[in-house]
Amino acid sequence: MRALIFLTLLIWASAASPQSWEVRTSDNGGYATATAAVFGTGMGITCHARSLQNLPLVQTGWHESTIAPPYHFHIGFSQALIRPDPYRRNDITLFVDQTGYRLPTIQWSELVGEWDLILPVTDAMFTAMQSASRLVLQIGSEKAWEFPTQDMGAALQAVRQYCAPIWAQRGYPAPAGFAPVPETAPPSGAFEIPTQVQSFANRQCNGPARIGASALQAGDLDRDGQPDVVMDWSDVLCPGETRSGFCGAANCSINVFLSSRGYANSYSVLGVGVRTRPHPSGLLGLEIGGTASVCAQIDCFAVMLWNGTEFAR
Template sequence: MQLRWSFVPGGLAAILALIPSLCRAQDWTMSQFDDGSFFSATLSPVDGPGPALVCGERSPQGLSAAVTGNTEPDITPAGAFRVYVSDRAIGGPGAHRQTRDDVMLVVGDSGFRLRGLRWNELFSTWEVDLPATDPAFAGIAAQERFELRSDQGSHVISAAGFDAGLWQLTGYCSAMFTAVGLPWSTGQAGAMLRAAEADIRRGCGGPASRTDKAILSANIDGDGVEDIVLDWGEVTCLGGAPRPFCGASMCSAALYVSALYPRTGRPEDWLAQGVWLQPLSNGNDGVAMGASPSSCRQTGQPNGCAAILYWNGTGLVTLR
């Protein structure tokens, strides 16, 4: 039976080189393990009773478990995370209760119920498998904290650094599953878009409206993973200041470049008066950013001008 949340009111080496073996993501830690027979990776809070996200499968090294002695590996579906929730947070199974539906994550004004949590007697914890693209993960990434509720009570958990940790976890799991012939089809696809949408919710402190020019899909670094350009000038926050990332004439433009984001956990921010894509001769997209009238006059272009950013193999530079 497939279990889901319910909503309530370059190559392996190149990818792994971007992901440290133990990454401190503020209040969350991403760790990885590979003994030659099986691999696994875990994203979990540094302190407290929060849930842990895990992926795991056989190792690309191909050693037998009889050699390593690893007889209790984490084996999870491709494109999904196994969510472990400790009995210290929500209580044990009791005499006959091996599954439960009372546990919910409250993220902002939304609730995501963990339906079909099952008791894992081997690890003495509760677990459920969820798609890596589940909207609850994007919801948590967009907030400063979330709440774990059950009939045992509630716990408030910091979400600081969850977004960067989730990206690192997805990158590692995607690379390793692909290496053993199990494509992580829902892994990195759309990751930059989800990061941009999460930043809109976070930056606005809630819902926002945007035009069809707010988010541009691009091929900036040529690595085959969608890049995203977010023009904050085309976003209107529905609560508080409507344009918190705009000045008198310029707005912030955020570039979510898949080759950079895993290392930094944040977009590349620039100021611009309008943003658009400029096809380049190498097949990639350049990002054109309109300059202010005063800047244009200083360069002798009184009718408007733009700077074009392009990927030079290691970073973003201005085309001259």
């Protein structure tokens, strides 16, 4: 049993911005996945289930990926949270309310550029997270990061609910302590990524593209009542890549798939980071960073709205 530690430390690192947990699902024929996260904060919790489509893993780009086995979660941490020096850490603690759970040794994955950890879904830490009001990641004696907890329990339930039926259909018996997942409404923000997004990335890569969870954001940008999808190529890998081929020295390709266009003919732009943000008018817009050459063409770091043709201030 992992050591439990009681929270007495001072949180001195910058806290994550107040947002809610969301769930994003996908099934490219190799694996079906669901990820719970406050996207953009650098931590995600994912389940993997071998797709019932049974496509070859080499064909879908999953043959070299870190996969959580049935009834386990994969937790990924970005290098923004934990520096990959050294490449193995055993001094990471996740505080859930006042109780700290010392994580097993985590390993930096050079292939996908994140820290990997796999734990059973029945782990006491996940049970505590279902109803927690505070979540803090302590990095040794270096720093601590605090994450929002709104919708966290519902998001974890939705992830379990997505993978559990597939695990069962695959013939994997539920472990002791794994209670049946009740039918509940998905948390706010739950959204299945349209297949057009994966197909577009595959065409650009001339093969199966690996779209990381941090590459995607969703929101109603064209104001038609349906979610649109923003894809930042900084977390998209084509076959054989360890770094995105759609990024230069700084700027990366960004594509926006609008529901009003049937998620086709995506709007494209270059930038260093992108996020959906509320405009002073109350409408949802895009905020894009960039180098001087990019910012000479768009209003960098201003919230831009879709005008039917482009995003503009």
